Amino acid sequence: MGRLTDQHKGSGQVTGGSSGIGKCIAIECYKQGAFITLIARDENKLLQTKKEIENYSVNDKQVVLCISVDVSKDYELVENVLRQAQEKLGPVDLLVNCAGTSVTGKFEDIEVNSFERLMGVNYLGSVYPSRAVIATMKERRMGRIVFVSSQAGQLGLFGYTAYSPTKFALRGLAEALQMEVKPYNIYITVAYPPDTDTPGFAEESKTKPLETKLISETSSVCQAEQVARVIVKDAIQGNFNSSVGSDGYMLSLLTSGMSPVTSITEGLQQVVCMGIFRIIGLFYLGSFDSIVRRCMMQREKSESADKTE
Ligand SMILES: NC(=O)C1=CN([C@@H]2O[C@H](COP(=O)(O)OP(=O)(O)OC[C@H]3O[C@@H](n4cnc5c(N)ncnc54)[C@H](OP(=O)(O)O)[C@@H]3O)[C@@H](O)[C@H]2O)C=CC1
Numbered sequence: 645m646g647r648l649t650d651q652h653k654g655s656g657q658v659t660g661g662s663s664g665i666g667k668c669i670a671i672e673c674y675k676q677g678a679f680i681t682l683i684a685r686d687e688n689k690l691l692q693t694k695k696e697i698e699n700y701s702v703n704d705k706q707v708v709l710c711i712s713v714d715v716s717k718d719y720e721l722v723e724n725v726l727r728q729a730q731e732k733l734g735p736v737d738l739l740v741n742c743a744g745t746s747v748t749g750k751f752e753d754i755e756v757n758s759f760e761r762l763m764g765v766n767y768l769g770s771v772y773p774s775r776a777v778i779a780t781m782k783e784r785r786m787g788r789i790v791f792v793s794s795q796a797g798q799l800g801l802f803g804y805t806a807y808s809p810t811k812f813a814l815r816g817l818a819e820a821l822q823m824e825v826k827p828y829n830i831y832i833t834v835a836y837p838p839d840t841d842t843p844g845f846a847e848e849s850k851t852k853p854l855e856t857k858l859i860s861e862t863s864s865v866c867q868a869e870q871v872a873r874v875i876v877k878d879a880i881q882g883n884f885n886s887s888v889g890s891d892g893y894m895l896s897l898l899t900s901g902m903s904p905v906t907s908i909t910e911g912l913q914q915v916v917c918m919g920i921f922r923i924i925g926l927f928y929l930g931s932f933d934s935i936v937r938r939c940m941m942q943r944e945k946s947e948s949a950d951k952t953e
């Protein structure tokens with residue numbers, strides 16, 4: 645963010661900044677000299693994280709501000725608290741929409757209200773803060789907005805019927821918004837992290853179907869620090885697409901569709917590699933289908949064994 649202003653190293657707002665990937669993104673920005681606003685619900689977690697982040701200060705003027713608000717409930721409230729934060733720390737240079745949560749399970753086993761709740765937090769919870777800061781960014785003719793999607797926002801997988809659509813939605817929002825704000829020198833980044841070792845991931849793993857676990861093992865679990873470093877780098881560079889690891893790279897290239905390109909090299913890589921990555925992708929899909937079929941047969945076998953007992 646150092647490039648964003650001459651006066652100070654910029655101001656960053658991170659939703660979901662009190663835990664996991666969001667916390668590491670906040671630390672990464674703070675280490676680069678930025679002023680930080682953490683946005684989440686639980687005040688204790690916020691204060692604890694603020695203390696932790698302050699250990700990384702690079703100058704004595706740096707501030708970490710905490711805001712306790714639900715990003716998915718009341719737009720007016722979100723707009724108000726973000727305005728107050730900007731009055732204290734200056735206009736926001738970087739907004740990172742990282743607040744989010746997941747529910748996994750078979751379609752028929754997921755509570756109906758979970759579909760609505762996840763769309764609320766993961767999608768509307770990214771719309772509201774972005775909508776609240778965009779006018780100022782346009783006036784200043786500068787700014788960066790990050791949407792934290794997921795690899796599960798690039799392809800649909802067993803167990804993610806409630807979660808994936810919310811992460812796909814962010815991509816649509818990001819593409820449309822990028823086209824609107826590019827002439828104002830505002831750049832949007834969509835990040836597609838793989839499974840990442842965080843409190844949220846630990847919670848998700850408790851109830852994850854076996855199929856989802858086996859399929860997800862295709863790509864290894866990343867560290868939140870690494871994911872955060874990549875996201876912050878891509879946001880500063882103004883890259884539309886942000887992915888981690890070789891699976892992440894292939895998946896992003898393969899699903900690039902009509903999304904904007906940031907460089908000629910990126911466009912050329914897509915043109916050259918698309919076909920071959922599709923072939924590799926088909927093999928992955930085949931192996932996912934066979935995992936699902938094997939699990940189904942095993943379940944039926946153990947159910948019929950139970951009945952004959
Ligand atoms: N970990 C993973 O494997 C992956 C995660 N992601 C995505 O990255 C993001 C962060 O995930 P992760 O670090 O694992 O999550 P964590 O559960 O560790 O942290 C979630 C953060 O979001 C905040 N939050 C949740 N709901 C709300 C809300 N309604 N309003 C305001 N803040 C909220 C939480 O604070 P509080 O509860 O106090 O509000 C917390 O700070 C999510 O969007 C997730 O979908 C993407 C790919 C992989």
Ligand SMILES: CCCCCCCCCCCCCCCC(=O)[C@@H](N)CO
Pocket residue numbers: 746793794795796801837838839840844845848859860862863891894895898921922924925928
């Ligand atoms: C050429 C094509 C290569 C294809 C590789 C496919 C690898 C698929 C693995 C997907 C893992 C799902 C991650 C979801 C993470 C997430 O969002 C939750 N953990 C949130 O808590």
